[in-house]
Amino acid sequence: MNVVAKTETGRALGEAFAVVRDRLPGKGKIADRRREAFDAYERLGLPHRRIEDWKYTDLRALMREVLPLAPLPDAAALKRAAGAVTAHAIDGVVRLVLVDGTLAPDLSDLGSLEKGLSIRALREVLDSGDGELSAQAFASDNSNPMVALNGAMATDGVVIDVAAGTVLSKPVHIVHVASGAAPVAMFTRSLLRLGRDAGATLAESYLAAEGAKAYQAHDGLVIAIGDNARLDHVRFVEDTVDAFNISSATVSLGAHAHFNTFGMTTGGHVSRYQLTVACAGEHSKVETNGVNLINGKQHADTTLFMDHAVPNCASREIFRAVVDDRAHSVFQGRIIVRPDAQKTDAKMMTRALLLSDDAEADNKPELEIFADDVTCGHGATTGALDESLLFYMRARGLPEKEAQALLIQAFVGEAIESIASDALRDVAIAAAQRWLAARG
């Protein structure tokens, strides 16, 4: 047996799991999986800087402890959450609201779904004993401690199925809300499956009710995209400035499938998004784009693992970070091209813009190529705003802040332009403009 010295907080969490495990949905095999996941987490503990993947995001130093599990939201919590949901509403979507880690049916559009779309609460799926589905929702990597912890503790989430051949007319929008009465942790896990030839748009937002206490959002998303199906995915991290958001998404693509994803982080004190994408079918196509707009003492980490396992697939990453004050942006992008994955076309470009002397950006692109007939490349740049451009713009009458704002918008624009949905692209542009306006 592996013996690891436990920290105080490690012990506290172990006791907490013992207390809450009977409250968690799913018995039998699911309970066994939770136990295994929790054991895996306990062996590793909160990740720290001596683990290569977590070098820039040392959760032992930044987070120190996992907060107690959030209670089921009461009427007051739901009311507070509803206010936040309204304030961040996106028109024309099927909205699914998770409050403190629990699906809130009254705030969600669960009735009269279009044909070919099915939505269930994860809690119900786990309690129903659907072994295959439960196994898929929990098919994740216990070697990653935070994914393992999520698997052990997940209280609820949504299971979304889009039937073969169905192209959804409206985006599905999962809204994670912290009601914020007490400092707690929420653990959610969701599953999205697209059948062959299906098409869907998924948006995700992370937010909190006004005046929310510091909280932790731990989310896990599992996505399976069938042959010749297409998923457009957009996520907005708009948590409060003292919140933690530790999320992961695990995506697999069938043959001729297409996955276009965009993430924007403007909120949260510390956020880490671990995206793992596997091209499992030939001729699949992946576009992974993202923008960080952070200031103050924010820390935002996007860690991407792009796995090319089969031939003839293409992947593109465009990532832009704008970092002000003492904020810290991290982008780690690892592309692996396995021996069979000939004719892979993979390119990754990350750029960071530092707006202050104390801002920090770490870019770590990694290519591991085991096939010999591939086109792969990556580039990374970090710099300040170009003084000669600023002077030109000021000489035309634009005050310095306005000139900077135009250049920053242009800088993040290339990544934002990649969003396929006009409505969601507008949401991203508006979020960037709000951030710029708040700079003054």
Add this chain to the structure above:
Amino acid sequence: MSLLEVKDLQVRVEDREILHGLSLTVNPGQVHAIMGPNGSGKSTLSHVIAGKPGYEVTGGQILFRGEDLLEMDPNERAAKGVFLAFQYPVEIPGVTTWNFLHAALNAQRKARGEEEISSPAFLKKVREVAKSLNIPQDMLKRGVNVGFSGGEKKRNEILQMALFEPAVCILDEMDSGLDIDALRIAADGVNALRSPERAMVVITHYQRLLNYIVPDFVHVMSKGRVVKSGGKELALELEESGYAQFEDAA
């Protein structure tokens, strides 16, 4: 009161003094040419008038309608009516020309306490100006100067000059990088903007440009000073004899 008055201007860049007491007076309606060899300080003068960072003014004054220009930010100078046409206009990827011009014009109007101009009104105005300068509409939709030829970049500078209607235009080496046809188009654009209220300061190394934009006054700069001033015939004289005589004089 003069429109633009440069008095005994002394400017340093890092440890080196570039301008050693330069004076120049410009009144409405006048076109002044400033000529001189490379390194004489012509471009430094234009940059300091526009407010480019990196220059230290160690002595002298620049007054614009009697106000101290050196106390103003570059954007304030623009709003007051000072325009610099750049020798090398920068490219700004991701910011459309259209959007940039609209934002800049409104920033100037706001600074002057005027009402902002709406998108449709701006569109109409910019279309008219673009047409008069033979600038195709699609250039306005592209990133500022991105992928523009040398001639297109200079025409874009003149477009801005026409749009902002400044009181004084400083044209910094407008002829650099232009072939003779592109030069003629640019010069026609500038000539169309000559008016009794507006002054121009044309900075150039070569006399050629002055065949197209005929100045009222010519000043020869050498080693950071104006060493000789005269009428337009001075430019022709320079073309014959070169700058060497003035380098000795300085």
